Amino acid sequence: xxxxxxxxxxxxxxxxxxxxxxxxxLGDMFLFFLESLALIFSSPSQFPKAVRQTYFIGVGSVxxxxxxxxxxxxxxxxxxxxxxxxxxSEGFLGAAVALAVVRxxxxxxxxxxxxxxxxxxxxxxxGVMRISDQVDALEVMGINxxxxxxxxxxxxxxxxxxxxxxxxxxxxxxGGYVTxxxxxxxxxxxxxxxxxxxxxxxxxxxxxxxxxxxxxIVCTVCCYKGxxxxxxxxxAGPEGVSSSTTQAxxxxxxxxxxxxxxxxSIFL
Amino acid sequence: MPSVPDIRLENLTVGYEGKAVVSDIDVVLPGGRISVxxxxxxSGKSTLLRHILRLEEPIAGTVCFGDHxxxxxxxxxxxxxxxRIGVLFQDGALLGSLTLADNVALPLREHTRLxxxxxxxIVEGKLALVGLEKFLDYYPNELSGxxxxxxxLARAMVMDPAILFCDEPTSGLDPVTAADLDQLLLEMHRxxxxxxxxxxxxxxNMRAIxxxxxxxxxxxxxxxxxxxxxxxxxxxxxRRFLDRKAEERQGPRxxxxxxxxxxxxxxxxxxxxxxx
Ligand SMILES: Nc1ncnc2c1ncn2[C@@H]1O[C@H](COP(=O)(O)OP(=O)(O)O)[C@@H](O)[C@H]1O
Ligand SMILES: [Mg+2]
Numbered sequence: 001x002x003x004x005x006x007x008x009x010x011x012x013x014x015x016x017x018x019x020x021x022x023x024x025x026l027g028d029m030f031l032f033f034l035e036s037l038a039l040i041f042s043s044p045s046q047f048p049k050a051v052r053q054t055y056f057i058g059v060g061s062v063x064x065x066x067x068x069x070x071x072x073x074x075x076x077x078x079x080x081x082x083x084x085x086x087x088x089s090e091g092f093l094g095a096a097v098a099l100a101v102v103r104x105x106x107x108x109x110x111x112x113x114x115x116x117x118x119x120x121x122x123x124x125x126x127g128v129m130r131i132s133d134q135v136d137a138l139e140v141m142g143i144n145x146x147x148x149x150x151x152x153x154x155x156x157x158x159x160x161x162x163x164x165x166x167x168x169x170x171x172x173x174x175g176g177y178v179t180x181x182x183x184x185x186x187x188x189x190x191x192x193x194x195x196x197x198x199x200x201x202x203x204x205x206x207x208x209x210x211x212x213x214x215x216x217i218v219c220t221v222c223c224y225k226g227x228x229x230x231x232x233x234x235x236a237g238p239e240g241v242s243s244s245t246t247q248a249x250x251x252x253x254x255x256x257x258x259x260x261x262x263x264x265s266i267f268l
Numbered sequence: 269m270p271s272v273p274d275i276r277l278e279n280l281t282v283g284y285e286g287k288a289v290v291s292d293i294d295v296v297l298p299g300g301r302i303s304v305x306x307x308x309x310x311s312g313k314s315t316l317l318r319h320i321l322r323l324e325e326p327i328a329g330t331v332c333f334g335d336h337x338x339x340x341x342x343x344x345x346x347x348x349x350x351x352r353i354g355v356l357f358q359d360g361a362l363l364g365s366l367t368l369a370d371n372v373a374l375p376l377r378e379h380t381r382l383x384x385x386x387x388x389x390i391v392e393g394k395l396a397l398v399g400l401e402k403f404l405d406y407y408p409n410e411l412s413g414x415x416x417x418x419x420x421l422a423r424a425m426v427m428d429p430a431i432l433f434c435d436e437p438t439s440g441l442d443p444v445t446a447a448d449l450d451q452l453l454l455e456m457h458r459x460x461x462x463x464x465x466x467x468x469x470x471x472x473n474m475r476a477i478x479x480x481x482x483x484x485x486x487x488x489x490x491x492x493x494x495x496x497x498x499x500x501x502x503x504x505x506x507r508r509f510l511d512r513k514a515e516e517r518q519g520p521r522x523x524x525x526x527x528x529x530x531x532x533x534x535x536x537x538x539x540x541x542x543x544x
Contacts, residue, residue: 143375
């Protein structure tokens with residue numbers, strides 16, 4: 001009898017355990033985020049660090065974002081033109097491209113691209129500092145490692161993500177113009193006026209809210225994974241850092257898409 | 269300088285995730301002296317040091333600086349204490365993204381309101397003390413291991429700490445450089461009167477600087493007392509350690525595990541011959 005009971009309850013218990021562990025971990029990350037947020041303005045010396053990080057995370061990603069944005073817009077232009085032309089409504093191309101890019105693709109793709117470029121290097125940097133005692137050295141010098149290492153990066157992400165998203169949006173709309181109008185021969189005036197008519201301030205705000213949330217997610221997840229790289233079981237040293245980096249990129253991307261869905265369903 | 273407090277380890281058991289590495293430590297490291305924590309590799313010296321610095325929570329027992337139990341101290345009080353101690357980690361633990369000068373200046377920039385010029389002077393002074401005044405603009409990865417240790421020492425000294433903690437200051441150094449470092453530590457101890465807690469497996473290092481010695485081994489404290497007392501101890505394990513004798517090995521002899529080259533089907537006789 002008792003055996004029956006245990007075989008029945010084991011999978012359920014396991015599911016419960018995993019759920020609890022995941023929730024605990026997410027809660028832990030949220031506290032990590034709150035701490036680094038609170039420490040952004042902890043001292044005047046934070047400002048130059050934040051500027052340096054903004055240069056790396058923001059300015060360093062501009063070219064990549066422009067490239068990705070352009071091609072995304074171009075593909076959108078082609079595909080949407082093809083679909084709309086089936087109903088004879090090519091005129092709506094501008095509206096379709098602009099809404100998709102500003103509300104969805106801009107924030108999401110920009111965030112995922114920056115995760116790959118800057119997020120992974122944040123994890124690796126902090127992870128290497130952890131395994132070579134540099135984080136402990138900060139700690140015993142009385143310098144809060146979260147404030148020193150994470151807060152400037154968070155500030156930089158919160159500033160950079162909306163700006164990068166803006167770049168993505170603009171160049172994406174240009175990309176749609178390139179294929180939809182210049183290549184496929186749509187009407188230029190109609191494209192532009194449709195873009196102007198369809199985009200409202202609300203759409204732009206949704207995009208920015210998403211960009212801010214994604215910035216917070218990417219920075220928090222990537223820094224958290226690096227900061228606690230030494231707590232992984234069975235993985236130590238450089239191997240641990242590389243696995244943390246992988247996990248950080250995967251988890252950031254998943255959380256970006258998950259929260260994108262939640263935000264979209266809230267704001268729609 | 270106010271008198272340096274003793275460091276009292278009371279019923280302390282240290283380890284990771286509930287697994288004890290060293291148990292039942294009951295030792296007072298006398299303030300203002302050079303105490304050496306001696307032990308073989310893996311005996312738990314670094315682990316003990318990390319607990320004394322409150323980087324880990326003890327499994328049982330307490331660590332007290334003077335009358336203050338640091339495990340119960342508030343964050344703010346701990347912050348005060350941290351500004352009065354200096355730590356040299358095993359590999360220096362310099363921040364890789366900063367130059368030597370910036371590394372040494374870091375505690376001053378974060379904790380004081382000194383002018384840029386004054387900080388620069390102090391940093392140059394401390395780096396000159398350890399003989400690295402020509403390397404201000406070098407990054408840690410451009411230095412040798414010994415230089416990184418000395419730079420780490422300069423950083424640990426920059427706030428003029430009351431107690432200096434060093435993890436294996438002489439390991440991985442050639443004997444001359446190691447002896448130089450011993451001299452440097454002694455000189456700083458005499459000049460500034462700071463207390464030191466030095467983790468080491470190096471007997472020469474211990475003999476050169478120690479006032480007080482505690483020996484770790486076998487998951488416990490094997491000995492505590494002055495250096496003179498240690499030299500005259502007659503515990504067989506300690507004697508072997510002090511006389512640097514190898515333990516009687518239980519396993520196979522070295523030769524027994526050698527593989528016959530003919531089995532491996534390699535013929536290196538063209539390049540060298542080994543006793544054949
Ligand atoms: N982070 C850790 N997690 C679990 N065990 C550890 C950790 N660090 C060290 N140990 C274990 O603690 C013991 C003592 O290590 P350590 O204090 O580094 O020795 P020592 O510094 O004397 O050479 C070793 O057996 C080691 O396996
Ligand atoms: Mg050690």
